[in-house]
Amino acid sequence: MILTEAKEFKAGKNYPDLTGKRVINAFFEPSTRTQYSFMVAESKLGMLPINFNVETSSVKKGESLYDTLKTFEMIGIDALVVRHPANNYFLELDKIQIPILSGGDGTGNHPTQSLLDLLTIQEEFGKFAGLKIAIVGDIRHSRVAHTNIDVMTRMGMEVSICGPEQFNDSSAPYIDYELALKEMDIIMLLRVQFERHGYDLALNRETYYEEFGLTEERVHSMKDHAIIMHPAPYNRGVEISNYAVECSKSRIMKQMHNGVYVRMAVLKRAFSE
Ligand code: CP
Numbered sequence: 001m002i003l004t005e006a007k008e009f010k011a012g013k014n015y016p017d018l019t020g021k022r023v024i025n026a027f028f029e030p031s032t033r034t035q036y037s038f039m040v041a042e043s044k045l046g047m048l049p050i051n052f053n054v055e056t057s058s059v060k061k062g063e064s065l066y067d068t069l070k071t072f073e074m075i076g077i078d079a080l081v082v083r084h085p086a087n088n089y090f091l092e093l094d095k096i097q098i099p100i101l102s103g104g105d106g107t108g109n110h111p112t113q114s115l116l117d118l119l120t121i122q123e124e125f126g127k128f129a130g131l132k133i134a135i136v137g138d139i140r141h142s143r144v145a146h147t148n149i150d151v152m153t154r155m156g157m158e159v160s161i162c163g164p165e166q167f168n169d170s171s172a173p174y175i176d177y178e179l180a181l182k183e184m185d186i187i188m189l190l191r192v193q194f195e196r197h198g199y200d201l202a203l204n205r206e207t208y209y210e211e212f213g214l215t216e217e218r219v220h221s222m223k224d225h226a227i228i229m230h231p232a233p234y235n236r237g238v239e240i241s242n243y244a245v246e247c248s249k250s251r252i253m254k255q256m257h258n259g260v261y262v263r264m265a266v267l268k269r270a271f272s273e
Contacts (some may be wrong), residue, residue: 005121005268006261009044016268019046021078023267026052026069027103028059028084033232034103034112035257038081041263050077066092072153073098079270099270107196110143113231114151115262118256119146121186124227129156134180135163136212137190137239141168144231145190160184163212164203177212181221188229189214189239205238216243 001013008014023042027035035051042049054060059068069080073096080087080096083103090100104110118128118189125131133152139145139161149172152159160175161168168174182188192208205210219241222228229252245252 001009001114002037002262002269003122003267004125004267006115006119006258009264010022010261011264013034015045015264016271017046018267018271019043021045021047021271023047023049023079023081024050024052024072024077025081025103026083027070027082028054028065028082028102029220031083031103033259034083034110035081037256037259038101038103038112038263038267040260041267044260045264045267045268065089068096069096069100071245077210079267099104101266101270102141105144106143107141108143109147110231111147112259112263112266113144114147115266116233116255116259117148117188117229118155119262120229120251122250123254123258125185129153129157131185132158132183134160134162134175134177134184135172135188135190136177136180136214137229138167138192139163139171139190141193141196142190142259146171148188163190176217178221181218182223185223185226186229187214187222189234190231190236192235194235205235208238208240209216212239213237214240214244216241216247218245219247219249229255232256 007252025035025038039049065084072080079099081101083101085106087106087108089105093100102111135145159172161172162175162177162180228244230240230252232252236242244250
């Protein structure tokens with residue numbers, strides 16, 4: 001349903017009217033794509049987006065997440081989009097009566113990223129069942145990987161993971177990288193999240209690139225029809241080469257574009273319930 005509606009919105013059809021609904025985008029972690037594509041989605045639906053600045057808020061005086069968000073409800077905000085570094089941050093928010101949309105929680109989940117990934121895959125292949133995907137890199141710290149492994153498996157896709165041993169959290173079967181490149185329909189790269197593991201990486205940037213970087217040569221070893229995905233932001237010269245970012249197999253720009261339409265669809269759903 002969300003993907004169907006996202007495709008309609010992408011075609012410029014059937015926009016719901018959410019004119020005048022106030023939404024706060026409360027990002028307690030940095031974000032470019034999620035935060036600003038939610039803003040664009042909100043604007044397209046006639047909503048009134050307000051961006052929350054943690055640094056100038058009473059969070060700096062020690063106000064809790066719940067007390068901050070409850071305040072927004074009390075002053076007349078109609079919905080919240082929240083990204084927070086704590087896994088399952090939403091479990092402490094059950095007394096909030098307005099819709100809360102996830103912009104990602106810690107290393108837990110990133111639902112709208114998964115939806116835009118699914119839309120991109122559906123547009124490419126017209127199906128999910130039977131497709132083979134390898135998610136490559138910093139699996140352990142990736143909310144994108146954790147949601148996609150769960151969701152894509154449920155959609156009938158064959159999901160494998162690969163990357164350095166220290167990032168392997170056994171959340172899916174492991175596959176050798178060079179084999180994955182030859183066999184997969186989709187290679188989904190992940191950003192090495194240096195900020196989450198204190199730069200304590202057994203491989204340095206150069207050796208990571210040598211062992212797991214998607215170089216031009218590796219792109220050419222992929223199947224003819226296979227595609228490259230990455231949630232971004234990316235570390236050029238670590239997990240991905242300049243060549244791979246915008247080569248003909250890359251769907252990374254399309255993922256970013258599709259983010260607007262799936263976020264329109266989830267906003268519509270939030271106000272339909
Ligand atoms: N893919 C993603 O969540 O990007 P941002 O962190 O820039 O929102």
